[in-house]
Amino acid sequence: MKRTARHPETHARLLAATCGFAIALAVGGTLAHTAGAFSAPRMSEAHSTDLPSFRTSLFAGSGDCAFCHTSDGEVLRDSQGNDLSMPEDWRATMMANSFRDPFFQATLEREVALRPHRQGEIEDMCLRCHAPMAHTQAHYDGTGPLSLAHARLSPLAAEGVSCTVCHQIQPDNLFSEESWDGNYIIRDSAEIFGPYEGVYQWAMISALGYTPKFGAHMLTSEHCATCHTLFTPIVDEAGKTLGRFPEQTPYLEWRNSIYADATNAVSCQDCHMPVIDDPVYISHDPPVTERSPFWKHHFVGGNTFMLSLMRDNIERLGVTAEERHFDMTIERTRRQLREDTATLAVVATELEPDHATVVVRVENLTGHKLPTGYPARRAWLRFVARDGDGNALFESGAWDNSGDIHGVGEDWQPHRDLIADPAHVQVYEGIMADLQGRRTTSLLSAASYLKDNRLPPRGFRADGPYYADTAIIGDAATDANFNREAGVEGSGSDRVAYRFPLSGHPPETIRIEVELLYQSIIPLFARNLAEPETPGGLDFLELYAQRHNQPEWVARVERLLVARPSAWTIY
Ligand code: HEC
Ligand code: HEC
Ligand code: HEC
Ligand code: HEC
Ligand code: HEC
Structure with a gap:
């Protein structure tokens, strides 16, 4: 059974880092910073389900996070000994596969084929949410808009909605309509926001150049609302924009429910990231102290159809989750559908x-x-x-x-x-x-x-x-x-x-x-x-x-x- 990514290079870099070496190691030099020049994803060689490692001026691969946030001994286990590793739970979710999803890619190609003169605009718009790292990086580097052809060559796109997307979203425009349609703000301040105050920061600073810190906005539905509120422009044949169409509005529906009122407050996270009160060591390098509560990275909805399709076509789709990860996510999805x-x-x-x-x-x-x-x-x-x-x-x-x-x-x-x-x-x-x-x-x-x-x-x-x-x-x-x-x-x-x-x-x-x-x-x-x-x-x-x-x-x-x-x- 393969484990999470531990390439010799990453391993050495991380070991050195936790022994006290500095941030200069953060960028190996193997990956250029422009969207156009990413090295081809590994799946083009022999297919590997290792989680990828890379560090750009903004993002890191989930394999880099897995290095410390993977269960080991007493670390990242609940009181019954179950594995709570975020990379393990996340890797076979729809969000981890939001770009590889073949239904998404087919639909995007059709939207373009129906109106080819708008190709650049449409591809860049869809990739904002379905390939958020590649999209944000391309615009940061000044190489945007991002095309589907470029995204297909990018290991950043392949990772979908990955760790360093959600954890770097800034609070600035949340609670405002401006954050919808995938208009989350991520900048190069290298801050990784989480739910705990006063965490031990040096391990992540030295290993990856990121500073983990408390961010109250991580706990709010408005964090998820950035990508889960989507209005598409209504454009007539002459190219005139006539208005906007509410294509996806779970957050707006939630706002008009008992779950959003102050006394009942139940957030997206409360239902989609099951919370436990067990004290948990969240990193093994070093374990620091036990944290509670702890939110599991399940992120399940109802899509067993696509999860099963991807499980049965891992190599063809270049997926970095194994069959057992998909089985786990499918089982959780079914349980949620039937019980909740x-x-x-x-x-x-x-x-x-x-x-x-x-x-x-x-x-x-x-x-x-x-x-x-x-x-x-x-x-x-x-x-x-x-x-x-x-x-x-x-x-x-x-x-x-x-x-x-x-x-x-x-x-x-x-x-x-x-x-x-x-x-x-x-x-x-x-x-x-x-x-x-x-x-x-x-x-x-x-x-x-x-x-x-x-x-x-x-x-x-x-x-x-x-x-x-x-x-x-x-x-x-x-x-x-x-x-x-x-x-x-x-x-x-x-x-x-x-x-x-x-x-x-x-x-x-x-x-x-x-x-x-x-x-x-x-x-x-x-x-x-x-x-x-x-x-x-x-x-x-x-x-x-x-x-x-x-x-x-x-x-x-x-x-x-x-x-x-x-x-x-x-x-
Ligand atoms: C879809 C967004 C999203 C993705 C993707 C995501 N996280 Fe999280 N993560 C959160 C949120 C939100 C919280 C805090 C939950 C809360 O406060 O309600 C959290 C909490 C955490 C915590 C604190 C411990 C805990 O689980 O409560 C760690 C560590 C963490 N995430 C690491 C990771 C790693 C590593 C990855 C990638 C494998 C990852 N996250 C992917 C949203 C995300
Ligand atoms: C604002 C963020 C956002 C943008 C922009 C966006 N999507 Fe999505 N898309 C989502 C979310 C969130 C879901 C999942 C919702 C759900 O599971 O019901 C989704 C789901 C999908 C699915 C269903 C996938 C499946 O496996 O069932 C397809 C197809 C899709 N999007 C195509 C597109 C296309 C094509 C575009 C561009 C025209 C686009 N999306 C733009 C956020 C976005
Ligand atoms: C070298 C080990 C190491 C690596 C690599 C690492 N982390 Fe951490 N991480 C830690 C430690 C140690 C803590 C603090 C634990 C504590 O104080 O309980 C932490 C804390 C966190 C927190 C909680 C922050 C808070 O204040 O709530 C998040 C979120 C997080 N890491 C995400 C990530 C992500 C995303 C990655 C990949 C980009 C990553 N980590 C890579 C060791 C690591
Ligand atoms: C950067 C954009 C982004 C953010 C932020 C984001 N999502 Fe998603 N989410 C997506 C996309 C894109 C999909 C659809 C992937 C697909 O179907 O191809 C999705 C799908 C989902 C699904 C559907 C899974 C299924 O099996 O049907 C759930 C549930 C979900 N997200 C929950 C959350 C929660 C909870 C948060 C906040 C903690 C969140 N998302 C934040 C982009 C995002
Ligand atoms: C009270 C619990 C609860 C809350 C709060 C909640 N959800 Fe859900 N959600 C569910 C359940 C249960 C399902 C599975 C049924 C389904 O697919 O509709 C689900 C499904 C989903 C799906 C997949 C739906 C589909 O049919 O494709 C998405 C996307 C999603 N939720 C996003 C969100 C977002 C974003 C928020 C916050 C604004 C949120 N949820 C708040 C319980 C909740």
């Missing part, structure tokens, strides 16, 4: 002579909409009613191996409150439209939403902060039990009634099975990458075709309804 994402219940039934009605309630437990973030995500309800022999009396929301939902296909459906037709399905999603009002999957064609019935977080209100950019759109806005319980707004829940015929004599028992499902890539977002044809699109579609686009289940209930003279009893 939503609840589901059968809340009422009604029997007519020839029909039954079953009401299902779903509630969002996350700190933002469900689903949130990238607009290719959707969640939906599958509902099945069976008679005593197991025959389906009614089914809505089944799907096939290509990830299409029966009844929906490549189309989309409006929000539902009552479902009486098996071809109707409750799908929670945001559907983007272009300037002509036609559905689009192109980020830069999007001008409005035709539908947004994603489940709001608890506390979400039409008169709350940033509602205009996060509005409920379509029939959900007038559904009396969407985000409302007993007339009170902000429940984060929805009730859907299923009404189906009992064909003649009602069965004595009916088994109800309901599932809430989550899918990272609505199949149309993948299929549309074939047109216009691009190398990245073809590459991704080949990988995509090798697997079933299966959703993950988020919540499941099974109930038995037993016929009584006047009503049904739920068991």
